[in-house]
Amino acid sequence: MAEHIKPKYIDTFYRRTISGSVNYPNLQHEHSTQVLVIGAGLAGLTCTLELAYKGFQVTAIDTNKIGWGASGRNGGSVSPAWSANSDAILHKVGRNHFDELYRLSMEGVSMVKEYATRLAANTCPLQFGHLKVSTYNNSDAFMRFCDDQNKRYGRELKFLDQDEVKQLLNSPRYYQGVYANDGFHFHPLNYCHALAKEASRLGANIFENTPATTISRSNYGFKVKTPLATIDADIVVICTGGYTGSLVPKLQQSFLPIATYIMLSEPLGNELKQSIKTRAAIGDTRRAGNYYRIVDGNRLQWGGHITTRTTDPENITRILKKELALCYPQLKDIPIAITWSGLMSYARHMMPQVGMLENNLWYCTAFGGHGVNTTSAGARTVAEAISGESDRYRLFRPFGLVWNGGQIGKVAVQLTYWKYQLQDLMKEHCNLG
Secondary structure, eight states: OOEEEOGGGGGGGGGSOOTTOOOOOOOOSOEEEEEEEEOOSHHHHHHHHHHHHTTOOEEEEOSSSTTTTHHHHSOOEEOSOOSSOHHHHHHHHOHHHHHHHHHHHHHHHHHHHHHHHHHOTTTSOOEEEEEEEOSSOOHHHHHHHHHHHHHHHOOOEEEEOHHHHHHHBOOSSOOOEEEEEEEEEOOHHHHHHHHHHHHHHTTOEEESSOOOOEEEEOSSSEEEEOSSOEEEEEEEEEOOGGGOOSSSHHHHTTSEEEEEEEEEEOOOOHHHHHHBOOOSEEEESSTTOOEEEEETTTEEEEEEEEESOSSOOTTHHHHHHHHHHHHOGGGTTOOEEEEEEEEEEEOTTSSOEEEEEETTEEEEEOOTTTOHHHHHHHHHHHHHHHHTSOOGGGGGTTSOOOOOOHHHHHHHHHHHHHHHHHHHHHHHHHHHO
């Protein structure tokens, strides 16, 4: 039977020891710091490291272990763009603003590439290549996309026709594709540990199993209480993601926790080699589509499906294998080693929420669906703002802290997801017809 990994078992993620991992202590004494980062996922660790490089005294705390949430359990794919529809962003902010945001997402890719190569070449090596494939005939749109990206942003995207896609993916479901050389995939949890190790080397303090219970103003900045200590900080940055509790109600009410699911196969043989003939990360055009890649040379990691429920369904493996069978019928019976899930934070406008709640109280969250690169880029803009280097965080100002709708919002998100599924089915049915 496949093992379903619950969050508390994150140390067994991928069924292998996390290379270079360190157990950080929990905070048990009074502590003071220049900047306190709450949440030690990708956003929090990147912000901590960026500030440490700039000479700040930084402390990062997490309720659990570093990378415990979606940061350490995501699909591991890195490529430019935002989760929100490009046309919607363009309509809201205009061309120049849109281009700045897009280039920021590209900068995030470069950040992750540089940090991973320099800090974790052995623990999370990069596998280059990202392939996006369409589940319906989308030739003209894909060609226009490649042309625009290459001319406007200097990328080197390659359009693949259906025959070229077929040479790489032995699937009856796919039509055209776009291949990106600048995209890559890697081990996200090992990357989190590499960021933490470097920040610690530079003098940053990192405490695990140290939840922030309250935050209040003091004469000199902020007092943040934990179960065993109080932290005095001049500046606080909240990077808590899908597991944000009631520490700051305004943040908790501004996004929804959305669950996504991933499974990892046992080692496979020729059936995998004959089905997927590329080592690129792969994703399809469905709004809540499938994303997958080959890891360890002979295992298939397959992700997809979203829900607004915060408890895991008992049949995760069956749900994911059903989708796998539609794409690769020949792989429908492969043995699955592990399945797991993680909560992402989604704002209603589908863009990150980056900014300042009040003087010296920052937030950097709601990166669900955006990828590792945008989390990194958002964290850098906050670090730059704190150091006075730039005000690029203002690029996110049009996408503020809008109310998530509460329970009605969860229902609306689930209904929207089902609507997207129906639209995808209709497009695919038209091709079959």
